[in-house]
Each structure stands twice: as structure tokens, then as C-alpha cells.
Amino acid sequence: MPTETVDTMIIGGGLSGIYAAYLLSQRNKSFVILEARGRIGGRILSPEHQGFFSDLGPSWYWPTIHPKMAHLIQALGLKGYRQFEAGMGCFQSSNGTVQTVSGYPMEPLSWRLSGGMMALITKLCEDIPENAIRLNHPVCKIEKKFAGPLVNVGELEKEPWARFSANKIILALPPRLAAATILFSPDLSHNLTQAMLKIGTWMAGQAKFCALYEKPFWRQMGLSGQAFSQHGPLGEIHDGSNHSQGPYGLTGFVGIPAVQRNHQQPLTEAILSQLAIIYSKPAAQPETFFYQDWARERFTATQFDQPPMSEHPLYHPPAGQTSIWDGAIHFAGTETADQHGGYLEGALISAERAVMNHWQ
Numbered sequence: 367m368p369t370e371t372v373d374t375m376i377i378g379g380g381l382s383g384i385y386a387a388y389l390l391s392q393r394n395k396s397f398v399i400l401e402a403r404g405r406i407g408g409r410i411l412s413p414e415h416q417g418f419f420s421d422l423g424p425s426w427y428w429p430t431i432h433p434k435m436a437h438l439i440q441a442l443g444l445k446g447y448r449q450f451e452a453g454m455g456c457f458q459s460s461n462g463t464v465q466t467v468s469g470y471p472m473e474p475l476s477w478r479l480s481g482g483m484m485a486l487i488t489k490l491c492e493d494i495p496e497n498a499i500r501l502n503h504p505v506c507k508i509e510k511k512f513a514g515p516l517v518n519v520g521e522l523e524k525e526p527w528a529r530f531s532a533n534k535i536i537l538a539l540p541p542r543l544a545a546a547t548i549l550f551s552p553d554l555s556h557n558l559t560q561a562m563l564k565i566g567t568w569m570a571g572q573a574k575f576c577a578l579y580e581k582p583f584w585r586q587m588g589l590s591g592q593a594f595s596q597h598g599p600l601g602e603i604h605d606g607s608n609h610s611q612g613p614y615g616l617t618g619f620v621g622i623p624a625v626q627r628n629h630q631q632p633l634t635e636a637i638l639s640q641l642a643i644i645y646s647k648p649a650a651q652p653e654t655f656f657y658q659d660w661a662r663e664r665f666t667a668t669q670f671d672q673p674p675m676s677e678h679p680l681y682h683p684p685a686g687q688t689s690i691w692d693g694a695i696h697f698a699g700t701e702t703a704d705q706h707g708g709y710l711e712g713a714l715i716s717a718e719r720a721v722m723n724h725w726q
């Protein structure tokens with residue numbers, strides 16, 4: 367099989383990989399992105415309904431504490447809008463009783479992106495040559511060679527179906543996923559492999575829903591859409607509407623662990639009846655219902671990501687290393703950022719570091 371030679375190989379087409387590509391494009395550097403899925407965006411996923419894009423991955427950014435996100439959104443000419451919070455919140459106790467409570471204002475203020483978070487990826491891609499992005503290209507093995515790393519695409523234990531020889535690699539995927547699913551030859555050190563496996567992938571064990579309606583009936587009842595529940599299956603709910611027009615939405619996180627989310631149909635029914643209990647009957651009949659279980663996504667979550675994470679980890683480059691193999695492979699991916707790791711901001715920080723370290 368012929369081996370394609372590329373200058374920089376970016377592995378992973380999530381925000382960190384796409385932003386690294388955008389920065390390289392601005393410096394007139396050539397690169398190829400290998401993305402395992404049949405789409406780009408990674409944990410960013412915004413399906414469309416009537417021109418509105420619901421975020422099933424990240425929906426918020428915080429301009430006051432995430433300056434790179436705020437600056438990039440402005441520089442790309444994208445528009446954000448404040449998370450809707452006007453009105454009363456709801457609290458559902460463990461026995462299922464619902465109380466109306468004064469809202470829990472989000473601190474710092476959360477913003478959503480018009481066009482969904484995917485608008486950020488789409489806009490960055492305008493500066494990336496189309497043929498530089500290779501979808502359905504899962505990397506299974508990276509070999510250290512004299513001429514530079516050799517990247518094998520396909521499934522482990524089978525013949526690779528594509529090979530690339532690269533000068534440099536940017537590994538733009540969660541370190542835990544990389545250590546668990548990509549074979550490195552020679553082996554990475556025990557210390558580094560353990561460090562990579564220990565870094566939990568942020569939100570990888572979560573499932574999120576968006577229910578879209580023609581009318582914001584909860585707003586008409588004086589409710590903000592925000593609710594917290596100890597009863598379940600939903601643990602946290604917010605207004606997830608379009609900015610200044612319909613469709614209107616309720617969105618949030620499924621509070622039960624991944625192992626109990628095996629059957630989607632009964633779970634969807636349970637979610638809709640919980641919404642009806644909290645917000646009244648019309649909530650059970652959305653125009654559209656989107657659901658994404660990230661724990662079942664093999665290009666996001668590993669078996670170690672199935673139990674829920676209790677708190678936000680303190681992220682940093684694995685074993686303190688931002689690159690390996692004498693600088694031939696650079697780590698990116700939000701979980702390798704030493705500030706704002708786990709967040710979109712961390713994805714930008716890690717991509718910038720990987721690009722600056724070598725292509726300044």
C-alpha cells in the first residue's frame with residue numbers, strides 16, 4: 367500500500383484539531399487531519415431543526431473567564447447570546463415532588479452561540495482546504511521511524527488500509543482515549559501511559575437531550591426552564607431555545623449513570639414524562655427530540671469513562687510532557703491544557719501550544 371507523505375499530521379478533528387489546522391493554515395503550513403468519525407467536531411455536535419442548531423455537546427462559553435473563546439468568536443464574526451434565565455426555577459426532590467424556587471443565576475454568565483457551537487467549527491473550516499480533512503480515518507497505530515512517525519489507519523489486528531509518513535504529529539484527542547486505543551511503537555513509557563489513562567475525558571460519561579417546541583410554554587408560566595432534580599432520570603435542565611425566535615427548547619443532562627442507560631426508548635419516555643411533571647403536559651410532546659449518549663461513543667469514551675465523574679479534574683499535560691519522541695508528536699486536546707482543561711477554552715489553549723511549540 368502506498369504511503370502518503372505529509373508535513374504535519376493532525377489526529378482528531380474536534381475543536382483542538384480543527385483550531386490547530388486553522389492556525390497552521392494562517393501560517394501557510396501544509397497538514398492533513400485524520401478524523402475517525404464520519405463528521406468533524408468531536409464532542410461538539412449540533413443537529414439542526416427548522417434552522418436552529420441544538421447543542422448535544424458543549425453549549426456554553428463564558429466570555430469573562432474564557433478570553434480565547436470570546437476573542438475567537440468575535441474575530442470569526444460569530445454572535446453569541448445570553449443563556450435565558452428570566453423567571454423561577456424548579457426543584458424536584460427525591461420523592462418526585464416539584465417545587466418552584468427562585469432561579470439559580472449562573473455565575474459567571476453563560477453564553478450560547480448562534481448557529482450552535484458547531485458554527486465555530488464550520489467557520490474555522492472556511493480557512494482549511496477541504497481535501498486536508500480525511501473523515502472515517504481512525505488511527506490505530508503510530509510507529510517511530512527514522513524519516514518521521516508512520517501513522518496507520520484502520521483497525522488493530524487487521525492490515526491498515528492507509529498509511530501516512532509525517533514530519534510532525536499533533537495528537538488532538540483525549541489522552542485517555544489515545545492511550546487506550548492507539549498502539550505506539552516503540553511503547554510509550556509506563557509512566558506516560560499510566561498518566562494518559564488516568565486523565566478522565568471531560569463529560570465523556572454524560573448523556574444530553576434537547577426537546578424542541580413551537581411555543582415556550584414554561585416561560586409563559588413564569589419559569590426560566592432551569593430545573594434540578596434528585597428524582598431523575600434528568601438531573602439538570604435549562605432553557606435551550608433559539609435566540610429571539612422559535613423553536614424553543616428544553617435541554618439538559620441525564621442524571622443516571624451510563625450503565626443504567628441501556629434502553630433508549632424507555633429512557634426517552636421517562637425523560638418526556640419527567641418534563642411533563644415539571645413543566646406541564648405540553649412538555650411531553652416536543653416537535654423534535656434529540657438525545658446523545660457520549661458514554662457509548664467509542665471515539666470519545668473508554669470503559670474508564672463510564673462511571674460518573676464527581677468533580678472537574680485539574681488538567682495538565684500527561685506526566686508533564688507536551689511532546690514526545692524528540693518533538694515529533696505534540697499533545698493537544700483539552701485534557702492536556704494546563705488552564706481551563708476540559709472546556710472549549712482548554713481545547714484552544716492546547717492547540718495553540720502544539721502549533722507554537724514547533725511552527726512559530
Ligand SMILES: Cc1cc2nc3c(=O)[nH]c(=O)nc-3n(C[C@H](O)[C@H](O)[C@H](O)COP(=O)(O)OP(=O)(O)OC[C@H]3O[C@@H](n4cnc5c(N)ncnc54)[C@H](O)[C@@H]3O)c2cc1C
Pocket residue numbers: 377378379380381382383400401402403406407408409410422423424425426427503504505506538539540543547548568569570572573574660665666698699700701708709710711712713
Ligand atoms: C455533553 C457535553 C457538554 C459539554 N459542555 C461544555 C460547555 O458547555 N462548555 C465547554 O467549554 N465545554 C463543554 N464540554 C467539553 C467540550 O466539548 C470539550 O472541551 C471540547 O469539545 C474538546 O475538544 P477536543 O478537540 O479537545 O476533543 P474532542 O472533541 O473529543 O475531539 C477529539 C477528536 O478525535 C477524534 N478521534 C478519536 N479517536 C481517534 C482516532 N483513533 N483517530 C482519529 N481521530 C480520532 C474524535 O472523533 C474527535 O473528533 C462538554 C462536553 C460534553 C460531551
